[in-house]
Amino acid sequence: MIKTLQSIEKYWFTLTICVLLTITTLSLWPLDHLPSAPGSDKTHHLIAYAALAFPAALRKPNRWMWMAVFFIFYSGLIELVQPYVNRYGEWLDMLANTAGVVCGVALAVVIKIFSKRLIVE
Numbered sequence: 303m304i305k306t307l308q309s310i311e312k313y314w315f316t317l318t319i320c321v322l323l324t325i326t327t328l329s330l331w332p333l334d335h336l337p338s339a340p341g342s343d344k345t346h347h348l349i350a351y352a353a354l355a356f357p358a359a360l361r362k363p364n365r366w367m368w369m370a371v372f373f374i375f376y377s378g379l380i381e382l383v384q385p386y387v388n389r390y391g392e393w394l395d396m397l398a399n400t401a402g403v404v405c406g407v408a409l410a411v412v413i414k415i416f417s418k419r420l421i422v423e
Contacts, residue, residue, distance in 0.1 A: 351402030359410035
């Protein structure tokens, strides 16, 4: 587990960019109808944005909290653009995205605390 965390911290920027590009592509790709997927749409938003915020929050580069704020504003921008690409923008999606960013940051903090305890012990 420690090796995986070290890899995430080492490649945090690349991971963040890849997740951001994936979210952007999946959010703005024009669709005739939404594909069926297990679970709630809001849960998918939460998980995606938690995955986006997690690497930066784990690594904590300079201004990482501003990155989290950027992710939230970026999700709002996506919601505003979606109607122009045959998608539906929903403010509840942005709320789920914000919750995802908060969860990603919280998960990184908790993991950081427990990983330090594992190294000490």
